[in-house]
Amino acid sequence: MDVWTEALQDSGMDHRLDRDTSNCSIARTLEVVGEKWTILILREVWYGSSRFGDFERVLGCPRNLLAGRLRMLVEEGILATETYKEPGARSRPKYVITPMGMDLVPAVMGLLHWGDRYRADPEGPAVLTRHRGCGAQVNVHVRCEQGHSVREEDIESVPGPAFRMKAAE
Amino acid sequence: MDVWTEALQDSGMDHRLDRDTSNCSIARTLEVVGEKWTILILREVWYGSSRFGDFERVLGCPRNLLAGRLRMLVEEGILATETYKEPGARSRPKYVITPMGMDLVPAVMGLLHWGDRYRADPEGPAVLTRHRGCGAQVNVHVRCEQGHSVREEDIESVPGPAFRMKAAE
Numbered sequence: 001m002d003v004w005t006e007a008l009q010d011s012g013m014d015h016r017l018d019r020d021t022s023n024c025s026i027a028r029t030l031e032v033v034g035e036k037w038t039i040l041i042l043r044e045v046w047y048g049s050s051r052f053g054d055f056e057r058v059l060g061c062p063r064n065l066l067a068g069r070l071r072m073l074v075e076e077g078i079l080a081t082e083t084y085k086e087p088g089a090r091s092r093p094k095y096v097i098t099p100m101g102m103d104l105v106p107a108v109m110g111l112l113h114w115g116d117r118y119r120a121d122p123e124g125p126a127v128l129t130r131h132r133g134c135g136a137q138v139n140v141h142v143r144c145e146q147g148h149s150v151r152e153e154d155i156e157s158v159p160g161p162a163f164r165m166k167a168a169e
Numbered sequence: 170m171d172v173w174t175e176a177l178q179d180s181g182m183d184h185r186l187d188r189d190t191s192n193c194s195i196a197r198t199l200e201v202v203g204e205k206w207t208i209l210i211l212r213e214v215w216y217g218s219s220r221f222g223d224f225e226r227v228l229g230c231p232r233n234l235l236a237g238r239l240r241m242l243v244e245e246g247i248l249a250t251e252t253y254k255e256p257g258a259r260s261r262p263k264y265v266i267t268p269m270g271m272d273l274v275p276a277v278m279g280l281l282h283w284g285d286r287y288r289a290d291p292e293g294p295a296v297l298t299r300h301r302g303c304g305a306q307v308n309v310h311v312r313c314e315q316g317h318s319v320r321e322e323d324i325e326s327v328p329g330p331a332f333r334m335k336a337a338e
Contacts, residue, residue, distance in 0.1 A: 025284025115194025
């Protein structure tokens with residue numbers, strides 16, 4: 001009897017397969033950032049861009065798409081706007097990452113390093129991530145709260161406090 | 170002068186904004202797994218599903234979409250097929266994760282925990298990830314190769330060996 005079956009007893013349902021997936025945190029995160037341009041905008045913010053024109057220049061995506069994604073990221077609390085003004089020009093917004101946005105870094109870095117490992121050009125990665133100050137390469141690691149380094153195959157997924165089954169039809 | 174400008178000198182281009190982004194490892198990873206259903210299939214494999222009917226039951230997505238995503242994941246080397254046979258039924262393929270697929274776990278766990286933190290139901294997460302054996306909660310952490318725990322704001326992105334500028338138009 002696996003951990004999913006232990007969680008609820010004897011309903012005739014298969015607890016893993018008939019669970020209500022509508023509150024899955026992966027799916028909810030993908031609702032916010034699960035679109036290519038959104039992740040690429042965050043990549044550029046992370047690489048140092050903040051102005052509309054910068055995103056447009058590097059990404060080459062349509063202006064209305066870019067404007068929509070930036071607005072959504074601000075509404076979701078991942079980016080915030082500040083005002084800047086260049087001499088002789090009108091004030092414009094610039095986009096800065098919030099602490100909530102910073103917390104997406106492990107996920108985005110996981111995507112980056114997977115690509116570096118399995119889909120890079122023969123020369124290697126186009127961009128390296130390093131620890132400012134010490135200069136060593138930065139990576140994402142899976143660890144448990146007891147401080148153990150955890151191999152992927154030693155991760156167990158179990159029902160949490162908001163686990164529930166699909167409503168009977 | 171930032172790290173991007175140091176990388177190449179004096180071409181009149183802005184090195185960060187006019188770089189060739191076609192070999193970005195984030196974008197290349199998103200070409201493989203940057204689609205909601207693909208990530209959700211991997212989630213279910215990770216939670217223990219392996220059979221076509223299991224994915225169909227829990228995800229509720231169209232069969233042809235599911236078949237296409239599974240085929241793509243096998244072609245890309247993220248899943249592999251094995252054959253199983255139930256008494257009285259014909260042999261069918263089941264889907265198991267490869268080491269290459271396992272290496273996506275930090276990225277997917279980053280998405281999961283961001284959602285747990287910022288988009289969970291009031292009761293908490295629907296699913297918990299824990300270290301098999303010790304039972305403690307598992308998390309993704311950013312660390313450098315020197316062993317320092319690295320805050321997101323202390324990560325520096327710099328041009329790597331495959332960095333190149335866009336070709337002049």
